[in-house]
Amino acid sequence: MKTIHRFPNLAEAGFAQSLLEAAGIEATLTDDFAATSGPLLVGVHLSVQDTDAYRAWDILDRQGCLDSQSPAVAPEESAPAEHQEAPPVAQTKVLDITCPTCGTEWELTPAEASARSFTCDQCKSTFMIIDIMDIKDAWKTVEGFVYPDWRVIGEYIKLNYPLSEHSAIWRQASLQWVGAIRDALGSEYKIHQSENFVILTTKTPNNAKFLLNVCENALTKIRAILGALAWHWTNGKHVVLMFEDLELYYGYISHFYPDKGEFSGSGGIFIHRGYCHTALPPSRDAVPALIHELTHLSLVQLRIPLWLNEGLAMNTEDDVNGRNLIRLDKEMIALHEAHWNAETIQDFWSGKSFSQPDASKMSYSLAQILVENLQSDYPNLEDFIKEAKASDAGESSARQHLGVSLSVVASTFLGEGDWTPKPPHP
Numbered sequence: 093m094k095t096i097h098r099f100p101n102l103a104e105a106g107f108a109q110s111l112l113e114a115a116g117i118e119a120t121l122t123d124d125f126a127a128t129s130g131p132l133l134v135g136v137h138l139s140v141q142d143t144d145a146y147r148a149w150d151i152l153d154r155q156g157c158l159d160s161q162s163p164a165v166a167p168e169e170s171a172p173a174e175h176q177e178a179p180p181v182a183q184t185k186v187l188d189i190t191c192p193t194c195g196t197e198w199e200l201t202p203a204e205a206s207a208r209s210f211t212c213d214q215c216k217s218t219f220m221i222i223d224i225m226d227i228k229d230a231w232k233t234v235e236g237f238v239y240p241d242w243r244v245i246g247e248y249i250k251l252n253y254p255l256s257e258h259s260a261i262w263r264q265a266s267l268q269w270v271g272a273i274r275d276a277l278g279s280e281y282k283i284h285q286s287e288n289f290v291i292l293t294t295k296t297p298n299n300a301k302f303l304l305n306v307c308e309n310a311l312t313k314i315r316a317i318l319g320a321l322a323w324h325w326t327n328g329k330h331v332v333l334m335f336e337d338l339e340l341y342y343g344y345i346s347h348f349y350p351d352k353g354e355f356s357g358s359g360g361i362f363i364h365r366g367y368c369h370t371a372l373p374p375s376r377d378a379v380p381a382l383i384h385e386l387t388h389l390s391l392v393q394l395r396i397p398l399w400l401n402e403g404l405a406m407n408t409e410d411d412v413n414g415r416n417l418i419r420l421d422k423e424m425i426a427l428h429e430a431h432w433n434a435e436t437i438q439d440f441w442s443g444k445s446f447s448q449p450d451a452s453k454m455s456y457s458l459a460q461i462l463v464e465n466l467q468s469d470y471p472n473l474e475d476f477i478k479e480a481k482a483s484d485a486g487e488s489s490a491r492q493h494l495g496v497s498l499s500v501v502a503s504t505f506l507g508e509g510d511w512t513p514k515p516p517h518p
């Protein structure tokens with residue numbers, strides 16, 4: 093159970109409780125009269141399940157029932173008490189911070205959290221801190237999930253912190269956000285970290301460590317394969333959210349659907365809006381999806397056409413795993429022959445067919461084949477990839493850097509036909 097708020101009297105708490113019940117959230121009232129051993133408090137607590145906390149807080153906040161800016165924590169110090177003369181109640185923790193020097197974890201009081209810096213008692217180093225939940229208009233909750241507005245947070249960081257602190261501050265900000273998602277998902281979810289990654293998962297610490305190792309190793313390999321094309325991020329670690337419940341997974345990603353994320357064939361999504369991150373549905377083997385999405389992440393700074401992005405992601409996934417998953421038997425060739433024509437190829441170049449249920453499989457397959465052919469026919473694809481634009485499917489870049497039309501590239505597999513991309517693609 094999570095305490096949402098302390099209300100000054102039973103009537104207000106009862107009203108708040110009825111609002112939550114109308115939204116299907118079970119809230120428990122607990123009065124403080126008997127519960128406190130110290131000075132007598134006048135007030136009523138309202139508690140809900142951990143998983144409902146953020147949604148409940150959001151509902152009450154929108155209804156004007158709350159007077160605090162901090163989500164899902166009882167603002168103990170603000171409890172009005174008519175006949176209270178006693179000293180203020182101990183403050184509730186509001187912020188989790190990890191010392192960047194020695195790694196000690198601290199739970200900051202509201203007073204400490206509102207300061208701009210904090211001195212670690214363990215190693216005596218002083219570092220700057222941020223509380224994203226305290227920044228105006230920086231986040232919202234939808235269906236219990238916290239969705240930060242990273243543009244607002246980015247502006248705030250730019251305005252309030254020196255450049256030298258940005259990397260560390262981004263790291264803190266992203267961890268606070270993952271912490272908020274963990275709180276919404278429940279206590280079985282834990283945060284695990286490595287040098288470049290943060291994973292939120294219900295898996296055992298050993299399992300999580302294995303996945304973090306997979307990520308770190310894959311990243312090294314992907315960067316070796318992509319060379320100068322690979323994006324090296326500096327602000328915050330890459331976040332991977334591993335959902336153990338399919339409904340929660342779809343609930344979370346629906347916020348980004350359909351145009352803000354990419355649904356891969358391997359069952360995960362790389363979200364490139366705001367703070368880039370990866371969300372994975374429950375699966376027995378998350379490794380292929382992780383590597384696939386990691387490749388997208390490494391190409392995120394390039395606005396390349398979807399077919400090229402997917403083809404590169406799949407071939408890189410194969411290279412990292414040391415296998416070749418291009419399935420090209422008689423049956424598959426026949427399916428390709430039957431599917432592609434002057435019309436359907438335009439949906440392939442525009443990227444539309446990748447999300448069409450009947451064409452998706454053929455599109456991923458064709459993307460992988462074309463990229464594989466390109467990689468074997470041209471020793472250096474870097475300039476072509478760098479300048480390939482989604483707006484013309486990469487046609488002008490192909491003509492300039494490869495000296496051929498994509499129509500020629502497509503015909504190496506599809507045979508003669510009218511394969512030229514015809515922009516504008518929506």
Ligand SMILES: [Zn+2]
Nearest residue numbers: 191194212215
């Ligand atoms: Zn320290």
Ligand SMILES: [Zn+2]
Nearest residue numbers: 356357402405
């Ligand atoms: Zn993909």
